[in-house]
Amino acid sequence: MSIEDTIREQIANHPVLLYMKGVPEMPQCGFSAKAVAALQSTGVPFAYVNILQAPSIREKLPSISAWPTFPQLFVGGELVGGSDIVADIAQKGELKPMLEKAVASKQAET
Numbered sequence: 001m002s003i004e005d006t007i008r009e010q011i012a013n014h015p016v017l018l019y020m021k022g023v024p025e026m027p028q029c030g031f032s033a034k035a036v037a038a039l040q041s042t043g044v045p046f047a048y049v050n051i052l053q054a055p056s057i058r059e060k061l062p063s064i065s066a067w068p069t070f071p072q073l074f075v076g077g078e079l080v081g082g083s084d085i086v087a088d089i090a091q092k093g094e095l096k097p098m099l100e101k102a103v104a105s106k107q108a109e110t
């Protein structure tokens with residue numbers, strides 16, 4: 001499978017997916033830490049990919065998503081954005097319903 005197919009499969013398989021530096025318990029960049037904090041504030045579980053352990057994904061994803069930096073949050077198969085956008089949406093109270101909706105529609109698929 002090509003790296004592009006791997007990425008597309010990850011995005012399709014996980015209703016809430018964060019490409020980040022490090023892991024949620026120990027982010028390796030302040031921007032990733034900010035996105036994790038916003039996601040954790042919703043209480044909705046999320047999947048993640050540590051791009052520091054996946055250099056080919058780190059290299060390829062920006063051209064697929066048209067987003068140059070990390071973290072990158074995908075919800076329901078669509079790019080939401082980086083840490084600034086995620087924190088902003090969370091602060092407005094919009095992140096939790098967005099995540100819940102994506103999780104529910106993924107569950108309805110099965």
Ligand SMILES: N[C@@H](CCC(=O)N[C@@H](CS)C(=O)NCC(=O)O)C(=O)O
Nearest residue numbers: 029031068069070071082083084085
């Ligand atoms: N304002 C951005 C900041 C993200 C950012 O600048 N990330 C840098 C440092 S972690 C990055 O991904 N650089 C490219 C790379 O490391 O591959 C956001 O909201 O996420």
